[in-house]
Amino acid sequence: MIFYNHDREVITDLISYIPKSCFIMTQLGLPLPENASEIRNAIMVELDKRNFEIIDANSKVTGKDFLNKIWRMILSVPIGVAILTEEMKPSTVSNIFYEIGVLNALGKETIVIKSANFIIPSDLIRTEYIEFDKDFSTRFNKFLDTIIELANHYEIMAESLITNPNLAIDYYRRAYLITGNKEYFERVKEIRDNNNFDTQSLNFIQGFLSTEKRIKRKQKE
Numbered sequence: 001m002i003f004y005n006h007d008r009e010v011i012t013d014l015i016s017y018i019p020k021s022c023f024i025m026t027q028l029g030l031p032l033p034e035n036a037s038e039i040r041n042a043i044m045v046e047l048d049k050r051n052f053e054i055i056d057a058n059s060k061v062t063g064k065d066f067l068n069k070i071w072r073m074i075l076s077v078p079i080g081v082a083i084l085t086e087e088m089k090p091s092t093v094s095n096i097f098y099e100i101g102v103l104n105a106l107g108k109e110t111i112v113i114k115s116a117n118f119i120i121p122s123d124l125i126r127t128e129y130i131e132f133d134k135d136f137s138t139r140f141n142k143f144l145d146t147i148i149e150l151a152n153h154y155e156i157m158a159e160s161l162i163t164n165p166n167l168a169i170d171y172y173r174r175a176y177l178i179t180g181n182k183e184y185f186e187r188v189k190e191i192r193d194n195n196n197f198d199t200q201s202l203n204f205i206q207g208f209l210s211t212e213k214r215i216k217r218k219q220k221e
Contacts, residue, residue, distance in 0.1 A: 014207045016214070017173070018076045019180035021053040023103070025096045026083035028058050033087035035115045039132050040083055043113065046140050074102050078109065078177035079147055085115040097121070107174070109150065111143050151178035158187070165195040173208050185212045 024043070026036050044054055055073060062069050074080065080103040082096050103110045112129035113136070114120065120129060130139045151174075158171035169188050176184040192205050 014210055015072060015075050017177060017208065017211045018053060018055065019078070019177050019211075020051060021055055021077045021079075021177075022047055023074055023077045023080040023099075023108075024054055024056040024083065025080060025099045026056070027088050027092045028056060033085050035085040035087060035132070036083050039085070039113050039115070042132070042136060043081055043083070043140070046137060046144070050144060070099060071102060074099065074108065075106060078174065080108055080110045082110065082112045083114075084112060084118045086117040086119075097124075109147050111140075113140070147178055151175045154178075155184075165191045165197070166201055169205060169208070176211075182212065182215070185209060 022043075024040065026040060027033060047054055055077065057066075057070055057073070060069060060073065080100070082100050084093060084096060088096075100110055100112070112120070112124075112127070113132055114129055115132055120127075130136060130143065154171040154175040158168045158175065161168040161171065169191055172184040172188050175181065188205065188209060192202070192209075197205065
């Protein structure tokens with residue numbers, strides 16, 4: 001898959017993929033709404049049980065364009081979770097919905113966790129969300145179970161797409177991001193070696209495979 005940034009230019013540098021990770025979208029500036037902090041803590045508890053890493057806009061400082069940083073962080077993760085409460089400023093809510101749109105456009109799995117009194121906009125009223133109540137843990141874990149099942153689906157799709165190697169590799173990339181299964185690197189290498197790709201496609205394939213090198217380097221440190 002070829003990715004275009006928010007300036008409609010093709011990305012030419014590498015994306016640092018982070019398997020088993022979740023991008024949290026919420027208010028980060030102080031003072032934090034009490035409801036938002038409570039919801040975030042509850043999300044962290046459930047994700048930690050599954051060894052999922054949490055990242056947000058403050059997880060990295062690049063010294064460059066902030067929106068471009070967010071865009072690349074979203075590309076690096078398999079799922080995103082938005083936290084919305086009635087105490088948040090309209091500007092904050094607008095930023096969060098923009099990020100949800102980017103996640104959806106890039107094929108990432110998303111879910112909205114909202115406080116009881118937050119009103120969902122009409123454009124998204126049909127989108128399934130989770131209300132933060134006594135059933136939150138059960139419902140959020142059902143969402144995570146669905147994501148794990150998707151990884152199995154992506155693997156099956158990749159194995160079935162012999163005539164479309166680019167799409168097969170994209171499915172393996174998606175499955176890897178959810179599971180962290182390193183076997184997918186070998187399958188992608190096999191597809192790469194048995195097909196003729198154009199230069200642009202090869203750059204993206206090598207970008208994904210470079211994730212394996214970064215993992216090995218970290219393990220040695």
